[in-house]
Amino acid sequence: MSTDRKRVLISGASIAGPALAYWLHRYGYETTIVERAPELRTGGQNVDVRGAGREVSRRMGIEDDIRAATTGEVGTRFVGRSGSVIAEFPAGTTDSGGATAELEILRGDLAQLLVSCTTNTTEYRFGDRITGIADNDGGAGDGVTVQFQHAPEERFDLVIAADGIGSSTRRLVFGDEPEIRSLGLETSYATIPRTDADDDWWRWYNAPGGRSVTLRPDPHGTIRATLSFVTDRTRERAGSERRSIEEQRRRLHEVFADAGWEAARVLEGIDTADDLYSESIGQVRAPRWSTGRVALVGDAAHCASPVSGMGTSLSLTGAYVLAGELAAHVDHRDAFRGYERIMRPYVAQAQQLPPGVPRVANPKSRLGIAAFGAAVRVASTPIIGRLGDRFFTPPADAIDLPDYAHLG
Known part of the structure; x- marks a missing residue:
């Protein structure tokens, strides 16, 4: 790549x-992604x-690829202790509707697809992370000097978290300027074996x-399981409590030992799962998404939480x-403001x-569970179905998406 192209360092190789690297390359930027995972x-x-x-996926030309990698999930079922629906x-069946979207894909499969689209145009550095940032925005030697855990320090024009x-x-x-607001729900995720009794419903x-x-089903012959429980910590920093994998397994066994339905099977599955991950569900409320030559994007800027259905x-x-916006403006400050x-x-x-989410969907009492079951049963009927669909449909279209096609 030519040295006169602006160099952008991106931290994070997920979605x-x-x-971002895909679009920046289209607009003539030189991009590097550093990812702490090996x-x-x-x-x-x-x-x-x-x-x-x-x-956006259409404009990238990957909508059909996402469709080909769909999970095969046919919808959402709420079940009782015996498994009865x-x-x-x-x-x-539209771009936005339903608890299960028409386009459902595993996070990892989408990440692989996006990386495959950028491997030949972006330098990927796995097994390293940023440890220091010196932003000399507007000063002599304009740019950002970045220190890494393993690689020598390096200068970039912009850094994006x-x-x-x-x-x-x-x-x-x-x-600690951005508030990470806990929603009072802790969720653990793992992949477990699929059985003949499983189907393609969530x-x-x-x-x-x-x-x-x-x-939930996946396209790889396994099942994606979650265990969630309400906590009383609604204002603490989400994800602040860290446990080892074994500590988390023990905690889940304690909490879900008598839960019923498929809980025992899931607990058995997480004991050998190599992808068990737990988090305190929360949202990022950042008063600003940029300073100098550094900006935030994705969950680092504005995590809406998994329960929003809007993260991806x-x-x-x-x-x-x-x-x-970076392609449309000469000055990165104007671009960040436009963004x-x-x-x-x-x-x-x-x-x-929606009011009460996520607690309304995780009632504490048997009476609360019965009331929630009655509510979703009514919401699923043809007469009330439109209201139910609105409840499960996030505001995915609520933006006037700019057209930057003339820039690249």
């Missing part, structure tokens, strides 16, 4: 990072590609004590808009969850 992390649960995010909601809700790159520059079971167990669409859309102006209203709507 937003590679998507190799691409291919694990993860189902993610939705909805609304504006789906339109309480209510069901078929998968959406795309390394998730707990972004260490963001912390280096913004400190099955959701509630147990007393604010606990839920879900099973926000990441794809934010990457598209950020790259487009926030366009994305802020979209993010605000995505973070505005």
Whole structure:
């Protein structure tokens, strides 16, 4: 690559990072992605590609590839302790509708697809991370000097943090300024063996004590399981409590031992699962997404939480808009301002969850579970179905997506 091209360092090789690299390359930037994991992390649960995010995938030319890698999930079923169906909601048939989107793909499969689109145009550095950032914006030798854990320090024109809700790159520059707001729900994810009794529905079971167990299909012959439970910590920093894998396994056994339905099977599965991951579900509320020559994108900027159904669409859309604004402006400050102006209203709507979510879907008492079951049963009926669909459909189209085609 020629040395007169602006050099951009992106931290994080999940969804937003590679998507941003794709668009920046189209606009003539030289891109490098640093990822602390030793190799691409291919694990993860189902993610939705909805609304504006789906339109971005079309403009990237990967919508058909996403469709080909779909999980095969046919909809959502709420079940009782015996497995009997309480209510069901078929998968959406539009760009945005339904608890199960028309385009469902595993996070890891989407990450692989995005990386494969950028491998020949972006330098990937796995097994390293940013440890220091000296932003000399406007000074002599304009640029950002970056220190790495392993590689020697290096200068870039811009640095973009795309390394998730707990972004260490963001912390280096913004400190604790962004609020990470816990939603009072802890969720653990793992891949477990599929059995003959499994089907292609997303099955959701509630147990007393604010606990839920879900099973979802994947295209690889296994099942993606989650164990969630309500906590009383609604204002602490999400994800602040870290446990070892063995500590988390013991904790899950303690919490879900008597939960019923498929809980025992899931607990047995997590004991040998190599991808068990736990998090305190939360949202990032950052008052600003840039300072100097450093900016945030994806969950590092505005995580709306997995319960929003909007994380992937926000990441794809934010990457598209950020790259487009950088291409449309000579001054990166103007570009960053344009990026926030366009994305802020979209993010605000995505973070505005339905009343009571996620606690309303994880009742603590048996009476609460019965009431929730009655509510979803009514919502699934043909007469009330439109209201139910609205409840499960996030605001995925709520943005006037700019057209930057003339720039690249």
